[in-house]
Amino acid sequence: MTRTATPRKPRARSQARIDSILEAARTLLASEGVASLSIYSVAERAQIPPSSVYHFFASVPALLEALTADVHSAFRACLEAPIDAAALNTWHDLSRLVEQRMLVIYNEDAAARQLILAQHGLSEVTQADRQHDIELGDLMHTLFAEHFQLPVLPDDVDVFALAMELGDRVYARSVQLHGQITPRMAEEGMRVFDAYLGLYLPPFLPKR
Numbered sequence: 001m002t003r004t005a006t007p008r009k010p011r012a013r014s015q016a017r018i019d020s021i022l023e024a025a026r027t028l029l030a031s032e033g034v035a036s037l038s039i040y041s042v043a044e045r046a047q048i049p050p051s052s053v054y055h056f057f058a059s060v061p062a063l064l065e066a067l068t069a070d071v072h073s074a075f076r077a078c079l080e081a082p083i084d085a086a087a088l089n090t091w092h093d094l095s096r097l098v099e100q101r102m103l104v105i106y107n108e109d110a111a112a113r114q115l116i117l118a119q120h121g122l123s124e125v126t127q128a129d130r131q132h133d134i135e136l137g138d139l140m141h142t143l144f145a146e147h148f149q150l151p152v153l154p155d156d157v158d159v160f161a162l163a164m165e166l167g168d169r170v171y172a173r174s175v176q177l178h179g180q181i182t183p184r185m186a187e188e189g190m191r192v193f194d195a196y197l198g199l200y201l202p203p204f205l206p207k208r
Contacts, residue, residue, distance in 0.1 A: 014056075017048070017052060017056065018056050018066075020046045020048070021042060021046050021048070021052075021053055021056060021057065021063070022063075022066060022067060022070060023046070024042045024043075024045035024046035025037065025042045025045075025063055025064075025067055025111075026067060026070075026111040027045060028041055028042060028045055029067070029110065029111040029114045029115070030109075030110035030111050030114070031110075033114055033118065034064070034114055034115070034118065034122065037060055037063075037064070038060060039053050039054060039057070039059075039060060039063070042063065061122055061124040061125060062124075064115065064122060064124070064125045065124055065125060065128045067111060067115060068115050068116070068125055068128045068129055068132065069128065069132065071105070071109065071111070071112045071115060071116065072129075072132035072135070072136065074105050074109070074112075075102055075105060075132075075136055076135075076136065076139060078098070078101035078102060078104075078105065079098065079101075079136065079139045079140060079143055080139070081101070083097065083143075083147070085147055085207075088147055088207070090203070090204055090205070091144060091147075091148050091197075091201055091205050092194055094143070094144060094147055094148070095190075095193060095194055095197060096190060096194070098140065098143070099167060099189070099190045099193055100190075102164075103171075103181060103186050103189075106171060106181055107180070107181060113175050113180075113181075115129070116129055116168065116172075117168065117171050117172040117175040117181075118172070118175060118176075119172075119176065130165075133161045133164055133165055134158055134161050136160075136161065136164060137158045137159070137160035137161025137162070137163075137164060138158075138160075138161075140160040140161075140164070141153075141159075141160045144160070146208065147207060147208055148205040148206065148207055148208060149205055149206045149207075149208060150201065150205065151200070151201065151202070151205075153200055154200075159196075159197065159200050160197070162196065163193050163196045163197050164193070166192050166193065166196050167189040167190065167192050167193035168189070169192075170185055170188050170189035170192050171185065171186070171189045173185065174186075174189075
């Protein structure tokens, strides 16, 4: 029987170096955007040789993909954070709570806005973001099913993932126009998120 090798976690020293690289890249993204990012600028910011950056990240897209995964780990954490079930009267209450938590991440993390909402034209990052959205959609589906009795949803459409992507399009528009997600556009994004889910979820669902 052939065994699949289990990926090893980086040693503590290597993980510390990776963390410093990602933190440097995050800082540069927040201040200068994706276009100005390079292996050399990250190395200079992290105060390490460029060869050390290349050792862990072969290219800028690889570095940005790692940062995208880091951002989505924060989104996963907000979906997994405790929820007061007694405060939920309808599924709309849950959707608004989830979107508000995600908006906090966007508003507090300029790198997240640059990676996911800005127009950078990097297909690798866009593809990584979409793959992570599918995973987040599955988590959100599970979360909603924990609190409400959901109807049968289509197998060929990732309803919750698409709802997030549609909301993100509104937030992206706000970032393009205003450099931030304004309160008005935040509200519009949540309305779009709710409106799409409302195509598949009736206004009132029995609570579990």
